[in-house]
Every structure is written in structure tokens, then in C-alpha cells.
Amino acid sequence: MGKREEILEAFRFRHACKQFDPHKKIAREDFDVILEAGRLSPSSFGFEPWRFVVIQNSLLRDKLRAVSWGAQTQLSTASHYVAILCYREGMRFDGDHVARMMRDVQGLPEDTANKKRERFALFQRENHLLDASRTLFDWAGKQAYIALGNMMTAAAYLGIDSCAIEGADLDASEAILAADGLTEDGKLGLSVMAAFGYRTKEPGQKTRQSMKEVVVWVT
């Protein structure tokens, strides 16, 4: 099989798996690859707004299940369940997460960091990201969805199933995570969740718009 077919096979394999085999655990070495796919994902200005909280505790899973209509079977059967949190105000151009990223992770000298912060401020203003806290958090969340997609793709490449979870009362779910001390006192908010494991049955036929419907060429 050539490289083109190899990667397409992963995209074809992936489906929204609702129920996992509760007896089949993902090997640690495989799950590390899934986490690494998230960690190495690109993000706007390289500011990595995310934190990946792997929820293996059954009490916490039960609490989340009470407010997650779309994850009833996933929460009780998934080998691994991940909540992707993102920084809220820390993602402002003058926010503490952004300052920490430039200083401690990107290792920028102070004058370079200041110039980057100015460009970033212009960018955030130009695209109205500072107009509302919700808008800023949604923008951070978009980066998290890149990581989410990459984690599901890495999983599928390894023959592991997954399901992205938006079907929950996210405010209530976030409050549950906050009560367990997982949000840095509200600095982090809940963006999206994902379940990983092994399917119990084959999925139905994948439905998609055709290439002709979703692609337009301007030549």
C-alpha cells in the first residue's frame, strides 16, 4: 500500500464511535502517540492554548455523564476520555499564558517578545477577538479543535476508535471539572471532549458531501 492509501485508510477508518469495548484498554505506548499528536499540533502564533485532562476516574466520569447527553455510552465504556481545556483571558495579547509561552516555551528575548505581542494585539483587534470573552474563548477553542482532529487521526492510524464530544452542557461540565481543581481557579475553560477506545461493532456507511459539492477551484 502506498503512502496516499495508508493515510486515507485512517480517515476512512475513523467514525464517531458511540460504544467501546469496556474490556479493551489502549496500550500506554499508543495513547502516548495520541497525546503527542495533540501536543505537537499547530496553534495561532504558537501559543498552545490547551490542556489535555485525561479522565480515568469513574466517579468523575459519572458526574460528567449526568450532564453529557451525547456521551452516555462513551463515558462508561471508553478506554480513555479526554477533556480539552483552554485558557480564557490568559489568551489575550497581554494575558499571562501568552507571556509565559513567549518567555518560557518559545524562549524569546524581551524585545522580540514585545514586538510579537504588538503584532498579536493588532491581530486580535483586527479580527474582533477582544470584543467579548466568549469570542476570545471560541477562538482559543478553534486551536483546540486542530489538536482534537489530530488526536483522532493519530488514533485511527493506529486502529483506535474515537468520538469527539460536544453533546454536553459545557458550562455544567466545566463547573464539575472546576470543583475537582482542574481549571486553575477558572483560568481554563472547557472547550471540547473526546473518547478513545475500541469499537464493539462495525459502523454504518459514512455519509459525506461529494468532492464536487465541497471543493471549488479558482484557476
Next chain:
Amino acid sequence: MGKREEILEAFRFRHACKQFDPHKKIAREDFDVILEAGRLSPSSFGFEPWRFVVIQNSLLRDKLRAVSWGAQTQLSTASHYVAILCYREGMRFDGDHVARMMRDVQGLPEDTANKKRERFALFQRENHLLDASRTLFDWAGKQAYIALGNMMTAAAYLGIDSCAIEGADLDASEAILAADGLTEDGKLGLSVMAAFGYRTKEPGQKTRQSMKEVVVWVT
């Protein structure tokens, strides 16, 4: 090389490529894989909010370049340049794109579609997605970022470079696309863009938060 290393290699290979070799074109068979990675991406309720507009026309690229400070070299050197558009009000529970997806793509009988629409309406209300047009569009855009991530990963797997582009006046860019008749009379908005091609030089060291910083286990 095992499967774990194979997929990790793609994530390590990818970087935000600013300048591409203008003489090196992506083979049609490879670019089809990149588009297919986008097309097969998951989306909330399977409603595929996206359209992929491949901009190869140099006049249109020049117009976009005038309002895209973050894509100056990408627009002039990329082998392929993609704008990802998403439906705006069509993504409401009672929107026309959602109706078309359930009827023509997912092939749901009318009573099943009605039940799904009700659940979808509850979901959109529960997470306040209908409070503002901007919020609804940002939510659609999150799905587009899954496709964006998958397209860049598929590219990297094939040894092709990419760069996600947020660094632009998106309103002005959207107006340019609208003037060329690419937004279905404003039904589609511009979510994000991406350039694809081949690097001219090796990137610097990738900077990332450590595993310990981004992952929390709740066991």
C-alpha cells in the same frame, strides 16, 4: 519503522512554512489526498459546515495578499492555497444547509430528520450557539479547524509543507471572495485559510510545552 513512529514523523515534520519553492507543484494525486482528508473529517452532528475554495488564480491571490499581512510570502509562493468557508445562518437547527445535509447527504427519512433537528436545536440552545451570529459562525469554524488540522497532517504525511493562515483581515478577505461570487451571496463566510507546497529551507527547532505541562491525568 513502526506505525507509531510513522505518524509521529508527520507531526514532527509539519511546521508553519512561510515560504515555499514557487517552482515545485504538488502532484494532483497528492493534493486530492489532502482534500479528501478535509472532506472525510468529522463535524458536529455530521453537518459538514465547510467548503474548500482552492485559489490558484494569481489575480485573486494578489487581492487577498493586500489584506493578509500573515500570508505575504505564502500567497506568492504556495503551490496550492485554500480558503475554508463555512455556512453562517444555514448552520442553525432550522437552517437550509442543515436541512439539505439531513435530506440529501445523510438520507434521513423525514421523521428521523425532525427528531434529529429537535435534538440539534436543544444542543444549540444549551450551549448558547444561537445567542449571536458570531457565536454560531465561530462554532461552525471550530469544525473547519478539525478539517484544517487533518489536511495539514495528511500533507505532512506525504512530505508536503503547509501553513495555516489566520493573519489576515478576515472581513476584507471575505468581501474579496464574495465579489468573485464564492460565498453563495453571503451564505458562506471565511473561517480560515491554508497554504500548501514545499519548503525552501529547514525550519528552526519546534518549541512546545512539555508533556507534563499540557497533560493532567485524573485516575
